[in-house]
Amino acid sequence: MTNPKADSSRPAEYDGDLAALRGDCARMVPHWAVPERAAARPVPPSLIHGVRVPARSARLLDAMSDYGD
Template identity: 65%
Template structure:
């Protein structure tokens, strides 16, 4: 990732200026990066399926996710 150094305000691009929109977004991110704290470590533990309640997944999405398991692991 490129580290952008922004010293001044980024002009607001007019609608339809795709490159300017991306430049403004990258500038905004560069200015906000010092405000984001990074946790030391995140440990995700497996969750028992019996503890998962109230989740509904459309059947097309469930089939897609089910098929992804064959390729990813």
């Protein structure tokens, strides 16, 4: 990273610009492993169980036009 003096107990503050961030990412590319391509398969609804949505959250989402309409 651009800020080598960062304390590991707290997040580092980035003091560079977008070009510096892109350079940091480009240098990290060789360290990232690419997983084998896995085919995404839909999960049948019968296998989805145990999910509970609190009524308060459901009412909140229902009141939002993006979700409730």
